[in-house]
Amino acid sequence: xxxxxxxxxxxxxxxxxxxxxxxxxxxxxxxxxxxxxxxxxxxxxxxxxxxxxxxxxxxxxxxxxxxxxxxxxxxxxxxxxxxxxxxxxxxxxxxxxxxxxxxxxxxxxxxxxxxxxxxxxxxxxxxxxxxxxxxxxxxxxxxxxxxxxxxxxxxxxxxxxxxxxxxxxxxxxxxxxxxxxxxxxxxxxxxxxxxxxxxxxxxxxxxxxxxxxxxxxxxxxxxxxxxxxxxxx
Numbered sequence: 001x002x003x004x005x006x007x008x009x010x011x012x013x014x015x016x017x018x019x020x021x022x023x024x025x026x027x028x029x030x031x032x033x034x035x036x037x038x039x040x041x042x043x044x045x046x047x048x049x050x051x052x053x054x055x056x057x058x059x060x061x062x063x064x065x066x067x068x069x070x071x072x073x074x075x076x077x078x079x080x081x082x083x084x085x086x087x088x089x090x091x092x093x094x095x096x097x098x099x100x101x102x103x104x105x106x107x108x109x110x111x112x113x114x115x116x117x118x119x120x121x122x123x124x125x126x127x128x129x130x131x132x133x134x135x136x137x138x139x140x141x142x143x144x145x146x147x148x149x150x151x152x153x154x155x156x157x158x159x160x161x162x163x164x165x166x167x168x169x170x171x172x173x174x175x176x177x178x179x180x181x182x183x184x185x186x187x188x189x190x191x192x193x194x195x196x197x198x199x200x201x202x203x204x205x206x207x208x209x210x211x212x213x214x215x216x217x218x219x220x221x222x223x224x225x226x227x228x229x230x231x232x233x
Contacts, residue, residue, distance in 0.1 A: 012099035017223040039155035145177035173229035190228035
């Protein structure tokens with residue numbers, strides 16, 4: 001599904017989230033490995049690490065809108081994969097009437113470090129619409145680095161429906177957003193052993209996937225890793 005704005009076409013997808021127990025994770029992961037293709041970028045064990053730095057306003061607009069279930073909301077984050085933050089992405093994730101979308105732009109580590117130190121001028125020189133929007137919201141809305149979220153992901157893909165199923169484990173955070181490039185310091189864990197299961201798809205969810213992700217006692221609903229890690233503020 002797409003919605004047309006003044007400058008771009010926005011692709012929206014369905015996104016379902018659940019918390020599952022370690023025992024459910026064990027059974028589900030074994031089933032998914034037999035049925036679906038693993039992410040091609042994963043390591044030898046089939047997983048990869050994701051480290052994200054979320055931005056919010058002085059009044060925690062992104063967090064409050066998430067907790068209140070506001071129909072149209074957005075949040076910005078910096079993200080890198082694995083151990084090497086040589087290149088990163090700035091992402092704007094948004095939700096519109098229950099559907100999700102994402103836009104992204106590349107940044108270097110030097111540019112990310114400039115953002116952490118409060119230097120934003122380079123965004124104006126980029127010419128990238130997302131970076132220009134980010135600059136305006138840093139200056140106008142007071143966006144600032146708030147919380148780091150780090151986890152290990154095992155991902156699976158299924159072409160019909162453009163489905164992506166992910167298992168996010170070992171979710172952790174640190175005491176300061178300035179630890180973004182120091183994942184070894186992320187010792188705070190908001191979930192005691194639980195895994196976050198996410199299912200993303202376009203217009204329809206194939207029956208094979210729907211049956212494959214079934215677990216007896218999973219808890220569906222809002223499960224924001226950002227909100228979980230903000231508990232330590």
